[in-house]
Amino acid sequence: MTEGARVNGVHTAGPPALVPVIEARRIDPVAALAIDGPMTAKWLEAFLRDELLGRRGIGRAVLGLSGGIDSAVVAYLCARALGPQNVYAIRMPYRTSSADSLRDAQLVIDELGINAQTIEISDAVDGYLRAAPDADARRKGNVMARMRMLTLFDQSAKLGALPIGTGNKTERLMGYFTWHADDTPPVNPIGDLFKTQVWALARYLHVPMRVIDKAPSADLEANQTDESDLGITYAKADQILNLILAGYRDATIVARGFAWADVGLVRRRVDGTHWKRHLPTTALVSGTAINEFYLRPVDY
Amino acid sequence: MKHDAPAPPAIELAVVQFKPVKGDVRANRAALEAIFAQVAAAGPPNIIVLPEACLTGYFLEGAVYELALTAEAFAQTLHATWAAAGGAVPVEIACGFFENDGGTFYNSALYARVGGARPEIVHVHRKMFLPTYGVFDEERFLSRGRNLGVFPSAFGPAALLICEDAWHSIMPTVAALKGAHVLFVPSASPGRGLCGSGELESVARWKSILRAHASEHGVYIVYAGLTGFEGGKGMAGSSCVISPGGDFVVEAPALDACILRAQLDPAEFEVARATLPLLGDLASVLPDLWFDAEIPLPKRAAPA
Numbered sequence: 362m363t364e365g366a367r368v369n370g371v372h373t374a375g376p377p378a379l380v381p382v383i384e385a386r387r388i389d390p391v392a393a394l395a396i397d398g399p400m401t402a403k404w405l406e407a408f409l410r411d412e413l414l415g416r417r418g419i420g421r422a423v424l425g426l427s428g429g430i431d432s433a434v435v436a437y438l439c440a441r442a443l444g445p446q447n448v449y450a451i452r453m454p455y456r457t458s459s460a461d462s463l464r465d466a467q468l469v470i471d472e473l474g475i476n477a478q479t480i481e482i483s484d485a486v487d488g489y490l491r492a493a494p495d496a497d498a499r500r501k502g503n504v505m506a507r508m509r510m511l512t513l514f515d516q517s518a519k520l521g522a523l524p525i526g527t528g529n530k531t532e533r534l535m536g537y538f539t540w541h542a543d544d545t546p547p548v549n550p551i552g553d554l555f556k557t558q559v560w561a562l563a564r565y566l567h568v569p570m571r572v573i574d575k576a577p578s579a580d581l582e583a584n585q586t587d588e589s590d591l592g593i594t595y596a597k598a599d600q601i602l603n604l605i606l607a608g609y610r611d612a613t614i615v616a617r618g619f620a621w622a623d624v625g626l627v628r629r630r631v632d633g634t635h636w637k638r639h640l641p642t643t644a645l646v647s648g649t650a651i652n653e654f655y656l657r658p659v660d661y
Numbered sequence: 662m663k664h665d666a667p668a669p670p671a672i673e674l675a676v677v678q679f680k681p682v683k684g685d686v687r688a689n690r691a692a693l694e695a696i697f698a699q700v701a702a703a704g705p706p707n708i709i710v711l712p713e714a715c716l717t718g719y720f721l722e723g724a725v726y727e728l729a730l731t732a733e734a735f736a737q738t739l740h741a742t743w744a745a746a747g748g749a750v751p752v753e754i755a756c757g758f759f760e761n762d763g764g765t766f767y768n769s770a771l772y773a774r775v776g777g778a779r780p781e782i783v784h785v786h787r788k789m790f791l792p793t794y795g796v797f798d799e800e801r802f803l804s805r806g807r808n809l810g811v812f813p814s815a816f817g818p819a820a821l822l823i824c825e826d827a828w829h830s831i832m833p834t835v836a837a838l839k840g841a842h843v844l845f846v847p848s849a850s851p852g853r854g855l856c857g858s859g860e861l862e863s864v865a866r867w868k869s870i871l872r873a874h875a876s877e878h879g880v881y882i883v884y885a886g887l888t889g890f891e892g893g894k895g896m897a898g899s900s901c902v903i904s905p906g907g908d909f910v911v912e913a914p915a916l917d918a919c920i921l922r923a924q925l926d927p928a929e930f931e932v933a934r935a936t937l938p939l940l941g942d943l944a945s946v947l948p949d950l951w952f953d954a955e956i957p958l959p960k961r962a963a964p965a
Contacts, residue, residue, distance in 0.1 A: 396855040404852070404861075404895060407916045411890035415682075558855075656722035659892040660683040 398565025536634025876907025
């Protein structure tokens with residue numbers, strides 16, 4: 362109709378009145394990563410109680426407290442789930458570790474009132490490295506990570522406490538950890554949370570802001586940061602990872618506002634590290650191969 | 662209504678949100694006995710509804726072959742447990758279990774009358790939709806059921822739907838068309854999705870699905886969820902009773918073992934169906950839909 366509108370059968374002069382147009386909300390990759398802090402904390406605390414007290418009858422937890430956000434959040438969850446008197450935080454500095462890391466870990470220890478001990482790993486690491494003088498920074502970092510694992514499991518035996526893992530989903534997917542070191546504890550409450558979700562949970566748990574705000578670092582080398590190692594920010598990597606895991610193709614992810622280079626970087630890191638998220642590959646030669654034919658759940 | 666017929670009595674219901682120890686049937690049976698004792702002491706209900714895989718835990722993988730029972734043996738277990746708990750009067754029980762039928766294994770739910778001289782199996786439903794995707798692997802270990810039956814319960818005609826059975830709208834539709842007034846839904850649902858406001862996304866989805874089924878067909882829905890963690894997977898409980906109008910009668914939290922008590926009220930059922938007669942509408946329209954040649958259904962052979 363070009364010269365007016367017909368309302369209730371009556372032809373009226375002038376154009377028809379415009380009706381409101383309601384736009385659908387655009388897909389928001391950031392909102393997809395939002396978590397409900399209280400619900401998440403409650404769920405993970407119940408998980409810890411079930412895994413330690415219910416399944417294993419162990420009431421104590423031991424964890425490596427680095428001064429970073431991941432182990433801080435796990436310390437808070439353990440303290441809430443088991444009581445601070447049942448949580449043992451082990452600081453394991455190497456001689457090149459940042460003094461800030463020790464200080465930030467102390468903030469968490471003081472805030473929670475958990476048990477704490479500092480065990481230097483320098484002598485043990487250097488003892489080995491004397492036999493491996495050609496070790497580069499990467500190998501040295503792996504030695505330190507595995508020495509911390511060794512220490513944590515020995516303290517576990519001494520204290521009668523279960524080692525608790527502190528690896529997050531982002532570093533697990535990006536393969537940004539030392540195999541059979543950071544990933545060895547039998548229980549991990551934050552392994553299905555992306556790094557940005559760990560930050561959100563930390564804010565709900567009132568982890569000291571200094572720990573939340575500082576740049577994440579493996580602290581294996583001076584001035585090292587995770588994001589410079591990875592070549593991408595956690596904020597961006599988490600959004601891309603979330604879309605990849607949901608099953609979207611790279612072209613779709615790019616169409617949603619991400620650069621090809623960033624999507625490719627994340628995709629390569631995930632595809633190149635599937636082996637790090639599995640147990641060792643075993644040659645299958647029978648019809649009863651463990652975890653292939655003979656299948657029993659971990660809690661059976 | 663202006664007539665003098667007495668109102669039919671409401672049926673007393675208990676829903677047990679159970680937290681098993683994986684594979685430890687002896688411990689789980691002792692825990693169930695304690696719960697039954699609590700239920701009996703508070704006034705025995707007419708019907709008790711328990712979750713899927715109640716006495717074994719849900720994620721068993723190959724261990725299902727070690728723990729599955731015949732329906733008769735499982736009914737006897739429920740009967741003996743109710744008796745040991747001091748259950749002095751007969752009661753009807755709906756409960757999920759892994760069934761061994763002569764070497765063929767099913768994810769089943771039993772409806773039985775226990776507490777009399779001997780257990781009486783009223784119905785066995787074998788799960789028809791076996792989730793085999795993502796975290797689920799049922800069809801690797803189990804066979805699927807082939808029939809959705811309706812059977813008599815203390816509340817009238819009833820059907821059992823096990824977990825994913827209830828995610829397919831055709832299942833409550835068929836059950837309602839076959840006359841069911843109440844749907845018992847034993848379930849074991851690993852909770853997931855943390856961005857909701859105070860409720861897991863998987864739980865919110867369950868609730869919206871169940872409410873839609875109840876209000877569309879005018880049926881009571883009794884949902885019994887397993888709870889507790891199984892190897893990191895938290896079973897999200899959230900047991901509930903939903904009225905034929907689609908409203909929650911009672912709800913449980915996600916993570917705690919608990920007992921829900923409620924009544925199934927025939928008056929509510931009648932009013933809901935009279936107010937929104939969608940099931941009657943469906944029954945009259947169904948032939949036009951069902952025999953639509955564009956629906957890819959196998960053609961049944963004409964009777965001889």
